[in-house]
Structures are given as C-alpha cells and as structure tokens.
Amino acid sequence: KPLQTDTTPPAVSVTAPGAGATVSGTTVVLSASASDNVGVASVQFQVDGSSVGPRLTSPPYQTTWDSTQVSNGSHVVSAQASDGAGNTTTSSGVSVTVSNAPPPVISGVGASGITQTGATVGWTTDVGSSSQVEYGPTVSYGTSTAVDSTSVTAHAVGLSGLSAGTQYHYRVRSGAPGGAVAVSGDFTFTTALPAAPVISNVQTSGISASGAVVTWTTDTASDTTVQYGLTASYGSSAGSSGLVTSHSQALSGLSASTQYHYRVQSKDGFGQVSVSGDLTFTTTNAPPVVPAFRSASTVTNGTTVSKPSGTAAGDLLLATLEVDEDPATVTGPAGWTRIQDTLGAGGTGSAYHTQVWWKLAGASEPASYTWTVSGAPWVDIGLLAYTNVNQANPIDVSAGRDAGTTTTPTTPAVTTTAANDMVVALFVNFESGSWTAGSGMTRRYNFDSNEAQDALQATPGSTGTKTATNSSSGPMTAEIVALRGS
Known part of the structure; x- marks a missing residue:
C-alpha cells in the first residue's frame, strides 16, 4: 500500500469561559476540548492572539490566566491545537469582558x-x-x-x-x-554604620634613645596611625592602612632623653574614626660615644711615619717616639703637642729617651709626619689613630715612668675624670724582645721592641697599673694615656 500522509487537522474549541462572560482576577480558568483522527499533540491558549500559559500535551486542556495583565474591556480567548503531522487548528474566538478593579493607589x-x-x-x-x-x-x-x-x-x-x-x-x-x-x-x-572602633590597652615598649613601639587593640578591624611630637600638637605621624584589631607601630628617628606626646588613631572600613587621649613617653639617654681604635702605622729607625690608614677629621693621633740617645733635642711637626718625656735607665744623661705626642686630625692631613731629632740617634715611631674622641679636650690624663730593667714593665696608675675613657699603655724595651699583652688589654702594634695596648674604662677612677711582659730583660719605659670620648 502506498504511504498515506495525515493531512487532517485537529478539532478544537474553547469550553471556558463562555462567550460574553465577564472575568476578573489573576486566576481566570481557561479550558478547551480537542480531538484528532490520529491524536492531539498539544494545545496552546491565546488571548488576543498572544500565547497564555504553557503548551499542554495531554488532557485536560486547562490553564489559568492573569486578567490583570490586560486592560479592562473586551478580549478574545482562543485555543490552538496541533497534531503529530504538524496540522494546526485555531478555535473560534470567545469574546469575554475583563472587569478588574483598578490597581491600588x-x-x-x-x-x-x-x-x-x-x-x-x-x-x-x-x-x-x-x-x-x-x-x-x-x-x-x-x-x-x-x-x-x-x-x-x-x-x-x-x-x-x-x-x-x-x-x-x-x-x-x-x-x-x-x-x-x-x-x-x-x-x-x-543602613546604619557600625560604632566607631573602641581603642584600648595603649602601651609603649622597646623605648630606646631613638625609637619606641606603640601598641593597642580595637574591637573591630581598623587601620593604624600614631601621631607624635614634642607637644600635644604632635606634628608627626606614622602608620599603616591594613585593617587589624591588634595594632603595633614603630617610631624611629627620635631624640635621646626627650619626652614625646603621642596619641593613637584607628579608622574602620566605613570611615569611622576613633582617637585616644594624649599620652607621653621619654626616650632613654643616648649611648655613650666611646673612643675607638682606627688604625696604626710605625717606622723603625726613622723620623718620618705615615699617616694611619683611614684617618679622618677629628681623629686623635697619638705618637710614641723611642730615642736611643740623651740628651737629644726633639722637635715635633706643626700642630703636635708633647704630653710625656720619659728618661729611661738612669735618667738625665742616660742613653734612652721616650716621648708621647698628640694632635687632632684636620680635614686635610699630610700623608706623613716628620720629627726633627738632633744628632743621629736610633729613632722608632709608633703612631695610633683613634676616633670618637672629645674634640675640646681629648686627653683626660697621662703619665710615664722609667720602668727599670725588667721583663714586666708597669705603667703608673692614673685617675680618670670621665666615663668611657680609652686607656692606652705604651711600652718600650731599649733592647730586643717580643711582647705579650697584659690582661684585659688589646694589642695595637708591636714592632722593634715597642708595644701599644688599650682598653676601655667605663667609669671614672683609678686605672690601676698596666703591665706587659717581654721575653727579654732590658731597660724599659712605660707610658699611660687616657683619652676622653666624644
């Protein structure tokens, strides 16, 4: 048999509402009946030609219509039915009157x-x-x-x-x-903003001569700012923008022994700001600036000695001359001052002579220094450079002595008047021999039986004697010089 094509459209009619009905509200019931020689595939309701509700694929063919979505007056309800072959029929329209109350004002x-x-x-x-x-x-x-x-x-x-x-x-x-x-x-x-942050437990810690750490807490996350200065007007601030509840801010670049006013400020993410009351702390005293050894230079059997390496303006230069002849006339370079002149092994007329000289280095120092010594004696020069010395009066106290013929020369004891003096001990053996530094002392040079040692003395008072040990017994001198710090 030849294949037959279904060309018969479905039959469909609207069963509710009835023609001429007056409807209202959001749930007007729409119903239809539909049939087909093969079978109805779907029914779609329409109002004024526009689809209403879902496409229905099985009976009962019924849906609701919100009549408030159209104006009051006459409207046409219809139904469109389709079969599996694509045949479609639209029912006759049913005219209804929509009568909804007006929307509320x-x-x-x-x-x-x-x-x-x-x-x-x-x-x-x-x-x-x-x-x-x-x-x-x-x-x-x-x-x-x-x-x-x-x-x-x-x-x-x-x-x-x-x-x-x-x-x-x-x-x-x-x-x-x-x-x-x-x-x-x-x-x-x-919506309302939260309350401004509540600041509590404001403290300072880690106070030094130049800094401090300020800490506090807030009940809500907020930023960190410290205002500080010499008065309650402050003038400086430090902080960070991160929102936290535990705050810590370091302050630096402060002056020693100074009272600072400060207050803390925290702003939350909504811009709400809280500020503490005025508080104070006092920085500690500045640590003492103590003399420090910079470098040394020496010359054996010569009257010209090089400037110690690294010498800078304000450094103290301390020279020790061993002169193996007396009497001998010694003249120092320009700007140098002699503070000790010790005759060894018998005093005036003996063959041994020790002198100590000093000067403050200027901005432009020569590369070397020359002493003029009468005759042609053997001369050794040891030259020490120290930094951080008092510029007005760098020499606190000095002394020297003929230590006699011994292997353990001892300096005189002197009494310092300033804290943190650098005590320098200078020993000369007019014979040959090697040196061992005294207890608590640091060697700064050792050449041709000349020895220089030093140590810081924290508090004013007696230095006590300073002793060094030489491997060879000989005529000795021992000098002691205390340098004031800046």
Missing part, C-alpha cells in the same frame, strides 16, 4: 527602623491590598520578600540580613483582590 512609601542589618518599609494604599517589597544594591533589586496576601491599607514589611553602611534601592508592590498590582517608583535608604 500607593502613597507614603518610606523606610524606618533602619539598623546595620535591617529596616522596615512602610506605605499605604487606598484600598485593602497585598504587600511585597523588592530590594537590592542597585535598581535591578535582585531580592524580594514573599507576597503577604493579607488585604490591608497600612503596609509594613521588615527587611533583614542587610549589610552595614550600604545603600539599598527598593520599591513596593500591592494588589487588591481580583485587581491589578500597583508598583511604586524607586526609593533608597542606607
């Missing part, structure tokens, strides 16, 4: 009871109607409350779960029973 829209996380939206309508609020951070809203179908004229809807310090857009919706839904215009409110 909304007025007095506003928000009240605004907190950090909630608000109440209120409004009135001229007739009893339902309540709903749409809201969100933009005019797209995004969130809505459930429809409260209770018919009232005074409406109040609570909103919760909001974010603090945030602007919200909102609009309200109200529908009277069997009537259209009225929608207000757009409104805004801003």
Whole structure:
C-alpha cells in the first residue's frame, strides 16, 4: 500500500469561559476540548492572539490566566491545537469582558527602623491590598520578600540580613483582590554604620634613645596611625592602612632623653574614626660615644711615619717616639703637642729617651709626619689613630715612668675624670724582645721592641697599673694615656 500522509487537522474549541462572560482576577480558568483522527499533540491558549500559559500535551486542556495583565474591556480567548503531522487548528474566538478593579493607589512609601542589618518599609494604599517589597544594591533589586496576601491599607514589611553602611534601592508592590498590582517608583535608604572602633590597652615598649613601639587593640578591624611630637600638637605621624584589631607601630628617628606626646588613631572600613587621649613617653639617654681604635702605622729607625690608614677629621693621633740617645733635642711637626718625656735607665744623661705626642686630625692631613731629632740617634715611631674622641679636650690624663730593667714593665696608675675613657699603655724595651699583652688589654702594634695596648674604662677612677711582659730583660719605659670620648 502506498504511504498515506495525515493531512487532517485537529478539532478544537474553547469550553471556558463562555462567550460574553465577564472575568476578573489573576486566576481566570481557561479550558478547551480537542480531538484528532490520529491524536492531539498539544494545545496552546491565546488571548488576543498572544500565547497564555504553557503548551499542554495531554488532557485536560486547562490553564489559568492573569486578567490583570490586560486592560479592562473586551478580549478574545482562543485555543490552538496541533497534531503529530504538524496540522494546526485555531478555535473560534470567545469574546469575554475583563472587569478588574483598578490597581491600588500607593502613597507614603518610606523606610524606618533602619539598623546595620535591617529596616522596615512602610506605605499605604487606598484600598485593602497585598504587600511585597523588592530590594537590592542597585535598581535591578535582585531580592524580594514573599507576597503577604493579607488585604490591608497600612503596609509594613521588615527587611533583614542587610549589610552595614550600604545603600539599598527598593520599591513596593500591592494588589487588591481580583485587581491589578500597583508598583511604586524607586526609593533608597542606607543602613546604619557600625560604632566607631573602641581603642584600648595603649602601651609603649622597646623605648630606646631613638625609637619606641606603640601598641593597642580595637574591637573591630581598623587601620593604624600614631601621631607624635614634642607637644600635644604632635606634628608627626606614622602608620599603616591594613585593617587589624591588634595594632603595633614603630617610631624611629627620635631624640635621646626627650619626652614625646603621642596619641593613637584607628579608622574602620566605613570611615569611622576613633582617637585616644594624649599620652607621653621619654626616650632613654643616648649611648655613650666611646673612643675607638682606627688604625696604626710605625717606622723603625726613622723620623718620618705615615699617616694611619683611614684617618679622618677629628681623629686623635697619638705618637710614641723611642730615642736611643740623651740628651737629644726633639722637635715635633706643626700642630703636635708633647704630653710625656720619659728618661729611661738612669735618667738625665742616660742613653734612652721616650716621648708621647698628640694632635687632632684636620680635614686635610699630610700623608706623613716628620720629627726633627738632633744628632743621629736610633729613632722608632709608633703612631695610633683613634676616633670618637672629645674634640675640646681629648686627653683626660697621662703619665710615664722609667720602668727599670725588667721583663714586666708597669705603667703608673692614673685617675680618670670621665666615663668611657680609652686607656692606652705604651711600652718600650731599649733592647730586643717580643711582647705579650697584659690582661684585659688589646694589642695595637708591636714592632722593634715597642708595644701599644688599650682598653676601655667605663667609669671614672683609678686605672690601676698596666703591665706587659717581654721575653727579654732590658731597660724599659712605660707610658699611660687616657683619652676622653666624644
């Protein structure tokens, strides 16, 4: 048999509402009956030619229509049926009259009871109607409350779960029973800001001559600022922008032995600022600037000695001359001052002679220094450079002695008048021999039986004697010089 094509369209008719019916409300029932020689595939209702409700694929063919979505007056309801072959039939139209009450008149829209996380939206309508609020951070809203179908004229809807310090857009919706839904215009409110941070436990620690650390806590995350200065006007500040509850800010570049006023400030993410009261702390005394050895230079059997390496303006240069002949006339370079002249092994007329000279280095020092010595004696020169010395009066006290013929020469004891003096001991053996530094002393040079040692003395008072040991017994001199710090 040849293949037969289904060309017979379905039959369809609207069974409800009836022709000429008056309808209203949001749930008008639409019904239809449909049949086909093979089978009905689907039925779609239409109002004024526009689809209403879902496409129905099995009986009963029934849906609801919100008549408030069209204007009051005459409208045509129809149904379109389709079969599996694609044949379609649209029923005759049924004319109905829509008669909905007018939408409520909304007025007095506003928000009240605004907190950090909630608000109440209120409004009135001229007739009893339902309540709903749409809201969100933009005019797209995004969130809505459930429809409260209770018919009232005074409406109040609570909103919760909001974010603090945030602007919200909102609009309200109200529908009277069997009537259209009225929608207000757009409104805004801003949720409350949280309380400003609460500052507590403000403390200072790690106070030094030039710095301190200020710490405190806040009950909410906030930034970190310390204002500080010599008065309660402050003038300086330090801080960081990170939001934390435990705050720590280091202050640096402060002056020693100085009282500082300070206060702390914290601002949260909403711009809420809290400031502490005025507080003070006092920096510690500056650590003493003590003399320090820089470098040394020496010459054996010569009267010219090189400037110690690294010598800078303000350094103290301390020269020791061993002159193996007496009497001999010694003249120092320009700017040098002699502070000791010790005759060894028998005094005047003996063959041994030790002198100590000093000067403060200027901005431009020569590369070497020359002493003029009468005759042609053997001369050794040891030259020490010290930094951080007192520029007005660098020599606190000095002394020297003929230590006799021995292997353990001992300096005189002197009494210092300043704290943190650098005590320098200078030994000469007019014979050959090697040296061992005394207890607590640091060797600075050792050449041709000349020895220089030093040690810091923290407190003023007697230095005690300083002793060195030589491997060979011989005529000795021992000098001691105390240098003041800056």
